[in-house]
Amino acid sequence: MIKVDNLSHSFYVGKKNNRQEVPVLRDINLEINEGEIVSVVGRSGSGKSTLLNLMSGYIKPTEGDLYIKGERVTDYKESQWADFRAEHLGFIFQSFQLIPSMSAYQNIELPLVMKGVAEKERKQMVDIMLERVGLSDYSDHYPSELSGGQQQRVSVARALIVNPPIILADEPTGSLDQETEKELLDFIQKLNKEENITFVIITHDEEVAEIANRTIRLEDGKLLADREVVGK
Numbered sequence: 001m002i003k004v005d006n007l008s009h010s011f012y013v014g015k016k017n018n019r020q021e022v023p024v025l026r027d028i029n030l031e032i033n034e035g036e037i038v039s040v041v042g043r044s045g046s047g048k049s050t051l052l053n054l055m056s057g058y059i060k061p062t063e064g065d066l067y068i069k070g071e072r073v074t075d076y077k078e079s080q081w082a083d084f085r086a087e088h089l090g091f092i093f094q095s096f097q098l099i100p101s102m103s104a105y106q107n108i109e110l111p112l113v114m115k116g117v118a119e120k121e122r123k124q125m126v127d128i129m130l131e132r133v134g135l136s137d138y139s140d141h142y143p144s145e146l147s148g149g150q151q152q153r154v155s156v157a158r159a160l161i162v163n164p165p166i167i168l169a170d171e172p173t174g175s176l177d178q179e180t181e182k183e184l185l186d187f188i189q190k191l192n193k194e195e196n197i198t199f200v201i202i203t204h205d206e207e208v209a210e211i212a213n214r215t216i217r218l219e220d221g222k223l224l225a226d227r228e229v230v231g232k
């Protein structure tokens, strides 16, 4: 599903005549199979977000290759990535990243608007999705009028609305209380089992790592361990 092939990434900081290389990921080889939940763990600064940003096309690797669903996406231009993301990838973030001036309904609808789906069809799809995440009664609420758990459900609904085969999540439970976290993790497991959605989840949280089939550990930009959880 996702193949990371000898991938390295450096950032360059400082002025032109004094540019310094900051190596962040080194020689990462990794394969994520369809239907897996993979957690990515490691200390702050170990390169987890950079790896996810590379898998999302927001940054280009300095070296190596990236394949998603069999396609070599390493050299994709931004417009190709935008289309590819709209079709194949959903995103969940710790900070939800909802648009504050849009209602729950409008936030969930947005990816469909961007995809050019007709209004009538959009309404049907968003109504079903609101129901699925238990927010039918909150459709007109703005993010500021929702609890953290409800906001995260809106962001999950927005990620799911285009039916992506892969969801990339960056600390999705980081802003949630224990109970809401459990709800989200149950929902992720359900989506994984029933719809075979592949999840890659960056986390500091042991509970999240526990629902994963595999845990990938980064240390100083290197892949330290790729642990399969037996029996999952």
Ligand SMILES: Nc1ncnc2c1ncn2[C@@H]1O[C@H](COP(=O)(O)OP(=O)(O)OP(=O)(O)O)[C@@H](O)[C@H]1O
Residues within 6 Å of the ligand: 011, 012, 013, 022, 024, 042, 043, 044, 045, 046, 047, 048, 049, 050, 051
């Ligand atoms: N745009 C950038 N320019 C320069 N350095 C960067 C940039 N983005 C990240 N870095 C550096 O790359 C390293 C890895 O950052 P990254 O955000 O991937 O780590 P992380 O494991 O996700 O950390 P955290 O758990 O704190 O989010 C850090 O040392 C960071 O300072």
